Amino acid sequence: MTTPQIEDHGLLRFLTCGSVDDGKSTLIGRLLFDTKTILADTLSAITRTSEKRGMGAVDLSLLTDGLQAEREQGITIDVAYRYFSTGTRKYIIADAPGHEQYTRNMVTAASTANLAIILIDARKGVLTQTRRHSKLAALVGIPHLIVAINKMDLADYSQETYERIKGEYLEFAAKVGIEDVRFIPLSALNGDMIVDRGDNLNWYEGPTLLEMLEVAPAAHTEHTEKFRFPVQYVCRPQDSANPDLHDYRGFMGRIEAGTIKVGDAVTVLPNGLTSTVKAIQIGGVDIPEAITEQSITILLADEIDTSRGDMIVKSSEVPAAVKQIEATVCWMAEAPMDRNRTYLIRHTTRDSKAKLAAIDHRLDVNTLEKVPAEKLAMNDIAQVTFKLAQPLFADPYLENRGTGAFIIIDESSNNTVGAGMIL
Amino acid sequence: MNQRTTLTHLDWLEAEAIHIMREVAGQCSNPVLLFSGGKDSLCLLRLAEKAFRPGKFPFPLMHIDTGHNYIEVVNFRDQRAAELGERLIVRSVEDSMKRGTVVLKHEGESRNKHQSVTLLEAIEEFGFDACIGGARRDEEKARAKERIFSFRDEFGQWDPKNQRPELWSLYNARSHKGENIRAFPISNWTEMDVWQYIEREGLELPSIYFAHTRPIVMRQGAIVPVNVPLVSGEVANPSRPGEEIIDLQVRFRTVGDISCTAPVESDADNVSKIVLETATTTITERGATRLDDQTSDASMEQRKKEGYF
Ligand SMILES: Nc1nc2c(ncn2[C@@H]2O[C@H](COP(=O)(O)OP(=O)(O)OP(=O)(O)O)[C@@H](O)[C@H]2O)c(=O)[nH]1
Numbered sequence: 001m002t003t004p005q006i007e008d009h010g011l012l013r014f015l016t017c018g019s020v021d022d023g024k025s026t027l028i029g030r031l032l033f034d035t036k037t038i039l040a041d042t043l044s045a046i047t048r049t050s051e052k053r054g055m056g057a058v059d060l061s062l063l064t065d066g067l068q069a070e071r072e073q074g075i076t077i078d079v080a081y082r083y084f085s086t087g088t089r090k091y092i093i094a095d096a097p098g099h100e101q102y103t104r105n106m107v108t109a110a111s112t113a114n115l116a117i118i119l120i121d122a123r124k125g126v127l128t129q130t131r132r133h134s135k136l137a138a139l140v141g142i143p144h145l146i147v148a149i150n151k152m153d154l155a156d157y158s159q160e161t162y163e164r165i166k167g168e169y170l171e172f173a174a175k176v177g178i179e180d181v182r183f184i185p186l187s188a189l190n191g192d193m194i195v196d197r198g199d200n201l202n203w204y205e206g207p208t209l210l211e212m213l214e215v216a217p218a219a220h221t222e223h224t225e226k227f228r229f230p231v232q233y234v235c236r237p238q239d240s241a242n243p244d245l246h247d248y249r250g251f252m253g254r255i256e257a258g259t260i261k262v263g264d265a266v267t268v269l270p271n272g273l274t275s276t277v278k279a280i281q282i283g284g285v286d287i288p289e290a291i292t293e294q295s296i297t298i299l300l301a302d303e304i305d306t307s308r309g310d311m312i313v314k315s316s317e318v319p320a321a322v323k324q325i326e327a328t329v330c331w332m333a334e335a336p337m338d339r340n341r342t343y344l345i346r347h348t349t350r351d352s353k354a355k356l357a358a359i360d361h362r363l364d365v366n367t368l369e370k371v372p373a374e375k376l377a378m379n380d381i382a383q384v385t386f387k388l389a390q391p392l393f394a395d396p397y398l399e400n401r402g403t404g405a406f407i408i409i410d411e412s413s414n415n416t417v418g419a420g421m422i423l
Numbered sequence: 424m425n426q427r428t429t430l431t432h433l434d435w436l437e438a439e440a441i442h443i444m445r446e447v448a449g450q451c452s453n454p455v456l457l458f459s460g461g462k463d464s465l466c467l468l469r470l471a472e473k474a475f476r477p478g479k480f481p482f483p484l485m486h487i488d489t490g491h492n493y494i495e496v497v498n499f500r501d502q503r504a505a506e507l508g509e510r511l512i513v514r515s516v517e518d519s520m521k522r523g524t525v526v527l528k529h530e531g532e533s534r535n536k537h538q539s540v541t542l543l544e545a546i547e548e549f550g551f552d553a554c555i556g557g558a559r560r561d562e563e564k565a566r567a568k569e570r571i572f573s574f575r576d577e578f579g580q581w582d583p584k585n586q587r588p589e590l591w592s593l594y595n596a597r598s599h600k601g602e603n604i605r606a607f608p609i610s611n612w613t614e615m616d617v618w619q620y621i622e623r624e625g626l627e628l629p630s631i632y633f634a635h636t637r638p639i640v641m642r643q644g645a646i647v648p649v650n651v652p653l654v655s656g657e658v659a660n661p662s663r664p665g666e667e668i669i670d671l672q673v674r675f676r677t678v679g680d681i682s683c684t685a686p687v688e689s690d691a692d693n694v695s696k697i698v699l700e701t702a703t704t705t706i707t708e709r710g711a712t713r714l715d716d717q718t719s720d721a722s723m724e725q726r727k728k729e730g731y732f
């Protein structure tokens with residue numbers, strides 16, 4: 001690792017979400033524009049397209065709505081990823097669609113984000129989709145929420161409107177248990193309070209949106225975690241001519257949680273055998289210790305039969321093996337979930353066949369009430385119980401996203417049909 | 424705790440890319456890494472070293488050669504593969520032309536988009552179930568929408584309105600026989616990240632990435648290199664009668680097919696100067712250098728739907 005010349009605050013992943021047309025794509029366009037990320041030729045291309053469509057000003061949403069179908073309809077269908085950097089921090093933005101029909105794409109965008117910006121149209125206040133996306137963001141475990149009350153230019157930049165919507169939202173947030181939430185008034189169109197403060201919102205004394213982003217914690221978690229290392233691949237060079245490599249067995253993977261150092265006592269699951277960490281490497285080069293999200297190779301002091309799908313943990317923090325899981329599931333396929341079918345669950349690097357044992361309840365995302373359900377249709381959120389053919393080594397999703405999450409695969413089409421978060 | 428608890432942005436991007444490559448190796452039975460000798464694919468090779476050394480790569484390298492590549496890049500490609508001791512497969516668009524599967528509209532037509540045909544032929548020939556590529560989401564607006572593990576049907580087609588949901592870092596690389604997964608480990612990298620990584624890792628690059636003097640002409644405002652010698656002994660981009668040939672100091676930001684990659688004027692002759700230039704440029708990588716993406720608002724999306732990388 002080289003030491004960065006400038007202070008490197010790492011990388012922050014966030015998404016924009018909220019109701020249809022409340023200005024998510026425009027906000028991102030504005031962020032990119034005002035941080036000078038948009039280069040001249042891109043700008044002239046979207047200027048041309050805006051003119052062709054008879055729009056008075058440049059439509060910044062064209063920066064993220066990259067598909068033909070999206071540009072034609074002026075809506076976002078699938079997530080777009082955009083990037084910008086402030087010199088101290090790199091940002092990965094996911095622009096989520098607001099339409100209810102594309103809720104699954106919003107969940108996709110949320111799954112990798114550490115922060116969510118929820119937009120509200122100042123003229124409309126808190127809408128069903130605002131509540132739905134807020135609830136989904138909370139379910140997916142996004143630790144930080146910023147509620148951006150947008151289109152303030154169409155609400156006379158009124159502080160009263162802002163305070164009223166803020167109050168409305170806080171009331172809702174308390175009900176669903178959303179804690180860390182901050183508010184900001186914006187005009188994405190004019191650029192007020194995004195990078196520059198502008199002249200219209202002088203009553204607002206808080207930080208600009210970019211200032212909020214710059215100080216938001218980038219770490220994927222802020223509490224200490226148990227070490228979890230799913231084995232992705234086993235390296236066995238079997239080079240008999242080279243004595244160093246003759247017996248080399250490297251367990252390759254990415255640390256989903258926690259830290260590890262040479263000498264730590266570890267247990268390999270599912271066989272439960274124990275050993276100590278003999279070496280940690282990246283690309284065959286030794287490092288003394290490693291932290292969450294690093295992709296490394298672990299060498300053990302003892303020869304233990306280990307392959308893809310196994311998990312290495314610290315011997316003092318062994319997770320339970322479970323053959324039944326309760327989880328919150330978001331169904332993502334056109335065809336409803338079929339109670340009689342067997343699905344494949346992919347959890348870390350491990351696959352297991354799974355059968356639905358029960359639908360405990362469905363979440364009515366409009367009323368946020370739990371309702372009984374017989375089947376799951378596309379975009380439904382429900383609490384379900386699965387019976388598994390293979391044991392999984394799982395942690396509750398709220399403790400650890402990496403070892404609490406799974407996807408559901410339809411083995412006949414090979415499609416990903418659902419996403420689950422273990423309770 | 425006094426240790427760092429978060430990674431620097433380059434370390435994070437590197438770790439993500441390694442994870443993606445290992446998922447391809449772990450999930451697919453016969454993957455291949457597409458390697459052109461260009462800067463993005465050179466980063467891929469370094470990442471593959473970090474992912475799999477001291478073992479060998481669990482996939483061969485493959486280049487789809489249009490026959491219109493810069494000699495410097497082709498030589499560098501071969502040299503790098505040899506240094507790494509990894510197997511390099513080369514399949515050429517010219518062979519597809521001989522077979523009659525690629526038909527050019529006219530002699531001078533860019534062969535870039537025809538790479539798709541040759542790629543699909545090679546996928547079938549070797550039975551590859553996954554191709555690892557160096558495409559980045561910041562390159563182009565359709566790419567910004569593409570999954571990291573992108574599913575292609577039997578005809579190599581991408582269906583942008585019906586992509587597999589891709590959550591967390593749980594990738595689904597499953598496919599039926601004949602179908603194919605394209606995996607993009609550096610999806611989340613920008614041009615700047617690539618140059619910073621090259622600088623940090625001290626990667627070597629083909630010489631044409633650095634400022635050098637070459638004969639060019641100006642065509643419709645674009646810098647067009649002319650009379651470029653090819654490996655075959657022929658000359659690409661012959662200058663046209665009456666054109667004024669200028670010796671200009673330029674460098675390339677991308678090194679695709681000669682007929683559609685233009686250099687930029689520059690005196691950046693080392694990586695740190697290029698990092699600086701990248702930080703202050705006003706034109707995107709493709710905008711400055713690709714003569715093929717500007718034809719229509721959706722040309723990349725269209726090509727990808729037809730099987731392009
Ligand atoms: N007056 C005003 N108009 C805005 C503002 N922000 C966005 N708009 C307009 O609102 C419309 C919708 O903006 P988009 O950015 O496409 O909305 P979106 O939230 O991304 O929409 P979906 O992704 O389809 O849900 C566009 O016509 C924008 O120009 C704002 O701050 N003020």
Ligand SMILES: [Mg+2]
Pocket residue numbers: 024025026061075076095096097098
């Ligand atoms: Mg949008």
